[in-house]
Amino acid sequence: MALLEVEDLHVTFRTASGPVHAVDGVSFAMAPGASLGVVGESGSGKSVTARALLRLFSITDDVQISGAVHFDGQDLLRIDERRLRAVRGGQIGMIFQDPLTSLNPLMAVGEQIAESLRLHRGVSRSEAAAEAVELLARVGIADPEQRATELPSSFSGGMRQRVMISLAIACRPRMLIADEPTTALDVTVQAEILLLLDELRRSEGMALMLITHDFGVVAATCDDVQVMYAGKLVEKASMAHLFDRANHPYTEGLLRLVPRFEDAHTGRLHPIGGQPPITGGGGSSCAFAPRCSYAVDRCLTEVPPEVAVGPQHLSACWLAADRAKDATEAGRPWRRAQ
């Protein structure tokens, strides 16, 4: 029984310059305690997907969401605000990209954590304060009693992200969504945060959905991975499987972006040429076709469906079957292509 089941999710922003289909028919599921990485360039719709699950949009956004998000027996897109608020923070915790602006600058961090506890668990003010201190200690903040009374401005970026994590897991949610949790941090701090997330997921039995543009981050933390491009899922597989048999040309391109040891002496990086489209959806072609070096005529006239290319492995590409066969014969296609 899946914990989260997303069915045909569409998210459309209405802007002055016309509608933008940020998410265009995405479906996936997560089991309790699973870890799923969602990878894509900025603008691929991965963050919007995460926000749509909890209907978390800014007051300026004019958003239309359709599809279904089944979580624990209810459809998060259809329940009323009141029940949705109980899920937010209570059942699903969320971590955001920029720890510098994600905390209220004028509220002591302990209070910001306690706020969530009091809201969802109805504990007293002093109990909540005590538990907030424990949570800060849990995410590795030294001298938590003192730190709980301080404002976010006295914390470093990495420490703030730890505070954010403690805030998100405060009510022992069944699922944690982390939206680019390490992007704004130093490389050394990134690894610590990822380790912490992985450790918390295992010990608390939470499901973790990790959104990132960096395959390296997913590799370190997630069992499953799905790749998004222009609002669509283009490939999903287990992490191990994907690394060996990436099928979609876009995934192949992304994997080449991860700097590898073999390239260290040549100093070469392998960028994907061109820019991702600003609006996805509504097209009658594969959105990646203009940037794809394998593209054939069909890619420009028909949208490719998701096809199974292996156990638990889907790819949305007209060449998927051929590429899967090649891969079985020759091993890692992205490596061979170099």
Added chain:
Amino acid sequence: MQTTTATASASSQGSLRGLLLRRLRDGVIVLLLVVTVIFFLAHVVGNPALVFAPVDADDEHIERIHRQFGLDRPVHERYWEYLVGLARLDFGESTWQQRPAIDAVVEALPSTIILTVVGIGAAAVLGVIPGIVAGARARKPFDKASNLASVTALSVPNFWLGLLLILMFGVQLGWLPTSGRFETASIVLPAATLGIVHGGRIFQLVRSATFEEMSKPYVTVARSKGLTEWSILRRHVVRNTGVTTATIVGWEYVRMWGGAVFAIEYVFAWPGIGLLTIDAAHRQDFFVLQAAVIIAGAFVIFSNLLIDLGYQFIDRRIAAS
């Protein structure tokens, strides 16, 4: 919007003490500039004896004034005397009331202070709370309606608004007194007029401050914690816009002294510094006019300075803690 840029540019510029001294110096320079311009217009461009004389003065009277003020002496001597006089708060004699001009101004001040304080209270009530609600629920019906009201309040002349209120509540309904300061209820209409006009500006500034705050990431985080929009507003947003809001109200209070209160006092015959000024202008009572404008001007300059410093002080304490 002007206010926020002013604040931003003023911050991060040396110590508070240095800022205070610099602003004080600037304030004094501005005042000196203004009184110098006044002096030159009165003494050099025009005939000072004519300026100082009451409306009904005959030639002999003007001749007497000429001798009395020693207007034959060189300009620089008179200028120096003038400055020394101002420093001693000697603004000359009222030709209408036959007493020192400063006395007339001091007598009128309490009335103006009462009116402006009640007026800014009304403006804060009309501007701050609707501004917060409208900013938090942008583009909802309440936002649109209150926006329309504030935009209208800012486009009509303030004195005309006062006359409209007189017509409605004084003439037609007969509920409220429309002129003078003879009973407690006399303050209602002038204060309401000031409240509407300045409330309109406060509303717009508070609304946009709230709106901006609501768009910040930490608000989304608060939402992801499951807080209601109301508690996000109450516990998070208002806490962060509080200092800005207080500054906006402070600025708006000072602004009243630089314009609206003069016209409104005149409309409602409220016996404050505004009515005094306009009456003095009509009677060509130069010294009272000059005293009132300089004192109100000095009040505006130095109050703005205090508000800016207060804002800096709090802002730095927040940044430091």
Added chain:
Amino acid sequence: MGVAVAKRAGAGPGRTSQHRAWGWFIDKLGSRGWILLVLFLLLLVAASIVPDVFAPYDHEAQSLRFRLLGPGESSPEGVHLLGTDSLGRDLFSRMVVGARLTLFIAVTATLIGAAVGVLFGLLGGYFGGRTDRLLMRLGEAQTAMPMFLVAILLLSLLGPSVLILIVVLPCLVWPIFARVVRAEALRLREETFIEASVATGCSTATILGRHLLPNVAPRILVLCVVEIGHVMLSEAGLSFLGVGVQPPDTTWGLLISEGRPLLAVAWWLTILPGVLLGVSVLVLNLLGRYWEARSGAAG
């Protein structure tokens, strides 16, 4: 599949006019609504150029028998749309005639203020250093001092007249222009094409005139439109207080002032000119902000 609408708050993310109080009105205007505003302004301008075409009666024709007629009442000459004043003069005709001086003072004073502000802003922004500090200090000084009060003092000192008004009113607006132009000039100064002009040996004046000015022109125009409205309000205030325009000249502010003693018996004399003034200022505000939003020039 049903549709869940999470938020219907704005027209889209990241629009510049969004958080502005005027944003909604600008959206309401749509892409064609502003033509109505321009049309209204054109009517005003036309009325001030050829008032006889618009005024149904001679604005100076008195008639003691038919004084203080209410809006819509008739004298033997015909219907008085907005009534008559205490001398039996047709209010509508007087408002039409008053448009000329009202607009003339507001436009002239704003243009002078804009010219001074643009000049100071360009000089300060371009040269920087001491010139810049001096000019900006002057602007700050002006903004710090309540100029409306100084205007009252100056006008009663020099004797109220249209000429003095046109000299005094620009003092209220020039610092706004100077600030905007200076900021833009500072920004442009850093850009390469100015450096290129210097490198190719253009004189400073050429650089200022040819390159900086065209770049700031759209913003100045927008500011002018908005500030004309503000100057109209200031002029009306000064005229209302008796230190501005003097009879027999007439502006809308003066009409309000003249109607005031008769408020209880003839409300239209006070209220209607104020409505016209308010609507005009509103239209100018809307138009200015509409253009600002359209051109993406954030303020």
